[in-house]
Amino acid sequence: MDWAEVVNNPILKDLPFKIELNKFGKILMSPASNKHGRIQSRMAANLINNLPSGEVITECSIHTSDGVKVADVAWASDEFIKSFDYQTPYPKAPEICIEIVSPSNSKTEISEKVDLYLAKGAEEVWVVYEDARIITFTHAGVTEHSVIALDAQSL
Numbered sequence: 001m002d003w004a005e006v007v008n009n010p011i012l013k014d015l016p017f018k019i020e021l022n023k024f025g026k027i028l029m030s031p032a033s034n035k036h037g038r039i040q041s042r043m044a045a046n047l048i049n050n051l052p053s054g055e056v057i058t059e060c061s062i063h064t065s066d067g068v069k070v071a072d073v074a075w076a077s078d079e080f081i082k083s084f085d086y087q088t089p090y091p092k093a094p095e096i097c098i099e100i101v102s103p104s105n106s107k108t109e110i111s112e113k114v115d116l117y118l119a120k121g122a123e124e125v126w127v128v129y130e131d132a133r134i135i136t137f138t139h140a141g142v143t144e145h146s147v148i149a150l151d152a153q154s155l
Contacts, residue, residue, distance in 0.1 A: 001025040001026070002025060004088075022066060022067040023065065023066045023067045024067070025067070033102065035130055036072075036100050036102055036130075039100050039128060039130065040058060040072050040073055040100055043072070043073045043098055043100070043126075043128060043152075044056045044058055044073050046149075046151075046152040046153070046154060047073065047075045047096070047149060047152045049152070050149055050151040050152035051075055051148070051149050051152060053077070053078050054075055054076055054077045054078055054080070054081070054095075055075070055076050055078075055081050056073065056074070056075055057071075057073070057074045057075075057076060057094065058072065058073055058074075059071075059072070060073070060074035060076075060090065060094060060097070061088055061089035061090065062074075062089055062090050062092075062093045062094075062097070062116075062117065062120055063089045063090065063091055063120075064093075064116040064117070064119070064120050065116065065119065065120075066112065066116055068089045069113055069116055069117070071093075071094075071097040071098060071099060071113075071117065072098055072099055072100045072128075073097075073098040073100075074093070074094040074096060074097050074098065075094060075095060075096040075148070075149065076094035076095060077094075077095055080092075080094050080095065091120075092120055092121040093117045093118075093120040093121045093122035094122065095122065095123045095124065095148060096122065096123065096124050096125075096126065096146070096148055096149060097117040097122045097124075097125045097126070098125070098126040098127075098128060099113055099114070099125065099126070099127050099128065100128045100130075101127060101128065101129050101130065102130075103130075110127055113125075114127065114137045118137065118138075118139055123138065123139075123147075123148060124136055124137065124138055124143075124146055124147070124148055125137045125138075126146070126153065134153055134154075136153070
């Protein structure tokens, strides 16, 4: 199965799960809680308020070496949007990709997503925990805070 088939499948359209594909085209589903959704909304609002140029994308699909992964929130510069517009999934990761950790996520799964987003061009990957901790990853490793959006990095 490819991403266009997932997006256009009427059976999958209204599922209350986040859907991704692995590199073999198999569907992976993760249930999202209301807490997860509220954190996602706050992160998006913080980016919108603190980075007025560029766009915030929730449920941002990115084609990676391990299939299509979906960042909970992403921030893309005006240049990124000009280059990729509404491609689905994006062939490259936006500058900031944010993953909100759910109880069902393993450390390995989150670590792999960080690596996949960075390998596809993300400058920063934020891992947000439900207890309000945010860990920022760059190509240099873990950093204390975002260089791109310092004021947006709070819950």
